[in-house]
Amino acid sequence: MRYRDPSWDPTPGRRAALPRVAWGKGSYVHDAAGRRYLDASGGPAVFALGHAHDEVNEAIQRQLGRIAHGYRYTFSSDPLEELQALLHAAAGPGFESMLFVCGGSEAVESALKIALQFHSGRGERSRRRFISRRRSWHGNTLGALAVSDFRARREPFEGALVEASFVDSVNAYRPPPGVAVADLARHAADELEAEILSQGAGRIAAFIFEPVVGAAGGVVPAPSGYAALVREVCDRHGVLMIADEVMCGSGRCGTWRALEHDGVRPDIFAVAKSLAAGYVPLGATLYQPHIAEVLDAVDGGPLTGHTFTGHTLACAAGVAVQTIVRRDGLLGRVARDGERLRAELARELGDVAAVGDVRGRGFFIGVELVADRDSRTPFDPGLQLCVRVGRAAAAEGLLIYPVGGNLDGVRGDALILAPPFNATAAELEELVTLFGRALRTALAGLPGG
Secondary structure (H helix, E strand, O other): OOOOOOOOOOOHHHHHHOOOEEEEEEOEEEEOOOOEEEEOOHHHHOOOOOEOOHHHHHHHHHHHHHOOOOOOOOOOOHHHHHHHHHHHHHHOOOOOEEEEEOOHHHHHHHHHHHHHHHHHHOOOOOOOEEEEEOOOOOOOOHHHHHOOOOHHHHHHHOOOOOOOEEEOOOOOOOOOOOOOHHHHHHHHHHHHHHHHHHHOHHHEEEEEEOOEEOOOOOOEEOOOOHHHHHHHHHHHHOOEEEEEOOOOOOOOOOOOOHHHHHOOOOOEEEEOOOOOOOOOOOEEEEEOHHHHHHHHHHHOOOOOOOOOOOOHHHHHHHHHHHHHHHHOOHHHHHHHHHHHHHHHHHHHOOOOOOEEEEEEEOOEEEEEEOOEOOOOEOOOHHHOHHHHHHHHHHHOOEEOEEEEOOOOOOOOEEEEEOOOOOOOHHHHHHHHHHHHHHHHHHHHOOOOO
16 A cells, blocks of 8 residues: 555645634644644644744734845845854854755755755766665755655655665664664664765765654654764765754754754754744755855855745744744753653553654654554554544644654654644643543554554
């Protein structure tokens, strides 16, 4: 059976069946029928400050009263330059250079193009190939899709995608046969190096990975030490490291850069979802000085971007969001309360035999479901259990993000929880209660359940 991705279903009939959103405030969303939902996923981990935040809305309205957008080849703007300063401070030393786009796919596409442009500028045009990981998702543009391993989303476009290499996913809950969890980071880094050598180091432009895999894996943090070992491998062979932090970055994991947790700096990284928190579409690609020096010297800057790159209104929204996150100390809150939330979920679900793993960082949490805890055998994909749980949660007034096929593109069920950074203790407690109730309801409704 072909798995139908519940998070991306273009079937017109299914779209018509969706409730119509009416309004939202804070952590809650209301539909046109009057039902209220606690937004525990922020769509796909987007709504970092909840809905209708007064300060963000006011900032957007002020900017609209001045001008919506000054085209990037004609003007700079205060919002763009303010956002550059905020992101430089948040990302840390070495990330002065950045490009603003309209979302995550564009941010990743820009990262790939910047990597290729860098190698071209250095006279290494043989470096055209990318390496990625299995069960990763990097975006919907053809370039980003080519380095993604998400079967349901790739399948219709196979044959038109540029070639890329894939190494195994890195999942402490599901290590390769015969590999101890303590050895997983080294095993995975060695596999990457072997793939680089197999293809020819002079052909590899970059290795791209998600520090915490989101939609394709159901929130899978890389094991301790992995990112540092990968950094060493990439440096040894002149391969750039690209971190896709579109879903896990911008504070979602409790540090502004997800790789801060690992003490590693990539050459290039992409952010989006929590950057402007869903108020206006916005993404960014940031890169280190050694990249910028080549791009600026040879081409005068990055040869990528679009009509709405650096959109003034989007940057104003980003400034408002990032100012609030910094002023209110929300990263520390996400790191602290995220640990508590995972612990509370583990306690609430401890007696549910189908819960195999509760994992994540900060307010980015995944719950993987298994038919057998001991063998970690997934449920029959025909049951589409994650979809059942998502529907049961909505019936309880809870919005979550179902992920199917997280094991191999067909098998595997996981649920993602990604509440707003400013969710209250009471709202997090409600999340745990409603989620536990919905999961038990969905499992009880299974054939033979």
